[in-house]
Amino acid sequence: MTDSTPAATPESVLTLRELAVSFGGNHVLRSVDLEVPTGFTGLVGPNGAGKTTVFNVVSGYVRAAGGDVRLGGETLIGVAPDAIARRGVGRTFQTPKLVAGISVVENVMLGLDGRAGPLAHLRAIAGSRRDSRPARERSLDLLERFGIVEYANEEASALPLATQKIVEVARALIASPRLVLLDEPAAGLGAEDVEAMVAPLVELAADNDLAVVIIEHDLALVSRLCPRLAVLHQGGVIALGTPAEVLAQPEVVDAYLGAGFAAVGP
Numbered sequence: 001m002t003d004s005t006p007a008a009t010p011e012s013v014l015t016l017r018e019l020a021v022s023f024g025g026n027h028v029l030r031s032v033d034l035e036v037p038t039g040f041t042g043l044v045g046p047n048g049a050g051k052t053t054v055f056n057v058v059s060g061y062v063r064a065a066g067g068d069v070r071l072g073g074e075t076l077i078g079v080a081p082d083a084i085a086r087r088g089v090g091r092t093f094q095t096p097k098l099v100a101g102i103s104v105v106e107n108v109m110l111g112l113d114g115r116a117g118p119l120a121h122l123r124a125i126a127g128s129r130r131d132s133r134p135a136r137e138r139s140l141d142l143l144e145r146f147g148i149v150e151y152a153n154e155e156a157s158a159l160p161l162a163t164q165k166i167v168e169v170a171r172a173l174i175a176s177p178r179l180v181l182l183d184e185p186a187a188g189l190g191a192e193d194v195e196a197m198v199a200p201l202v203e204l205a206a207d208n209d210l211a212v213v214i215i216e217h218d219l220a221l222v223s224r225l226c227p228r229l230a231v232l233h234q235g236g237v238i239a240l241g242t243p244a245e246v247l248a249q250p251e252v253v254d255a256y257l258g259a260g261f262a263a264v265g266p
């Protein structure tokens with residue numbers, strides 16, 4: 001390699017092109033363009049900007065009105081949520097969606113079938129085809145990594161919020177995804193619980209070359225984790241760059257942060 005070799009642009013794991021979503025007359029996403037490489041990307045913006053809607057389209061729960069979503073080179077438009085999960089997309093929900101009546105270790109295993117969404121409960125009744133010894137061991141291994149293996153046999157939905165959120169992260173990771181979407185993972189958690197979730201997540205993401213997109217209102221956390229931030233506002237990405245670059249942009253201050261905000265750096 002010579003000095004004149006151009007710096008490699010990181011390969012995009014997830015690509016959104018002119019993505020549009022409407023709910024009736026509410027045009028939530030007008031034209032969202034975003035490339036997500038491996039590593040951590042923060043998706044921020046005001047309440048109601050459409051951040052969760054982006055996750056819902058990528059994971060197949062909401063239909064796009066226009067544009068494209070590509071994982072690697074392949075479109076995810078028209079693909080069912082469980083099939084999208086099996087192609088390598090793991091996700092969590094703003095409010096944990098764990099299946100009641102089954103244990104923590106079993107909830108994590110549901111991730112192997114892509115069963116993380118609203119229908120997971122109904123399907124779980126039939127039992128998971130993936131309830132094999134290796135699946136159980138993989139689930140236990142993840143619970144160990146996240147420091148919650150002691151809860152493995154407890155009913156998941158009875159656990160404190162922080163533990164439920166960590167269980168969801170483990171469920172999102174069990175199928176060895178390429179892309180993980182975390183919807184406000186730290187909301188409602190104390191500093192210690194956030195660390196308990198984040199430290200193993202950062203290690204696992206690095207070990208497995210994952211692309212992780214985090215929606216998070218805690219800007220200190222998102223700035224620490226994410227070398228890239230995208231700001232969503234009025235149906236599109238209005239800023240993209242390092243946290244320091246993005247949080248200093250006047251339009252981001254106006255739209256999201258408020259005039260009293262001063263970026264804390266570096």
Ligand SMILES: Nc1ncnc2c1ncn2[C@@H]1O[C@H](COP(=O)(O)OP(=O)(O)OP(=O)(O)O)[C@@H](O)[C@H]1O
Pocket residue numbers: 023026028045046047048049050051052053054
């Ligand atoms: N399934 C749906 N049906 C109708 N409207 C919806 C649906 N999902 C989202 N919306 C609307 O789309 C808009 C964007 O919602 P979304 O939850 O994506 O925003 P957000 O940026 O994630 O907000 P927050 O930061 O408050 O979680 C809101 O006006 C919301 O009411």
